[in-house]
Amino acid sequence: MAAVTLGPEGTYSHRATRAIADAEEIDFRQSVTSIVDAVAGGEYDRGVIPIENSIEGSVTESLDALAEYDVAVVREIVTPIRHALLAQGKGFETIASHSQALAQCRSYLESEYPDVALEAVASTAQGVEFAREDPSVAGIGHPANAENGNALEVLAEDIQDQDSNATRFFAIAPVEDRSTGGGKTTLVAYPNANYPGLLLELLEPFADRDINMTRVESRPSGRRLGDYVFHIDLEAGLYESRTIEAIEEIEGLSEDGWVRRLGSYDTEHVVD
């Protein structure tokens, strides 16, 4: 199964992708949006994108791409994130990594390297590659990246602010692969309305049917200030009549906008 994820080799997204595709079938892109675009266009059977981190919260580029493109969510992959500081030696002046990783290590960086410049790059593995090429740069990423090519020193391990640090990824697929089977469902709703009680009305159909909502996140629609797209995750499948009925109510509230059912799926925990 041909899959695409955030590169280069060695990103956390790459590690998550190995749960659904063989190593030789995985290609890399430089941004989450280009991954979603490639899957929506049918270039790949699967794409893996980060959605949410336990310390830093949503990966907003991923949410916005899911609202913009028509794709299916076919699996949720949850993995622990344990960051290491990698460099050719101690003489670096810049630490390069993905903005999420820099934020997840904020306390460590403020206490150990208050004067070092932080540089946000396309991915953790990209930062590590810069460190491999340049002794003035250190990278933050998975410790296994130290051994890829010219070995780097592991200057510190487990530098994330919380031991329990974990990220949720979505495995996405072309829309034909949308499934109604699975214990969780993701929706994106754009009511294109703004009146007192709208959010309450969007939540009630689920509460009334005892459906547990595991996440609701609003993102700006980009059309005007105060206008939002809602990303909703449910602990229920689209094969259940209560889920269909609740979504039909949401569709009724969104007559001037739209509701997209991204699909139902199960969760996989990847520990390595």
Ligand SMILES: O=C(O)C(=O)C[C@]1(C(=O)O)C=C[C@@H](O)C=C1
């Ligand atoms: O840069 C990587 O290694 C990624 O796979 C991206 C990403 C993210 O966007 O959250 C994935 C997991 C970690 O939370 C840090 C970075």
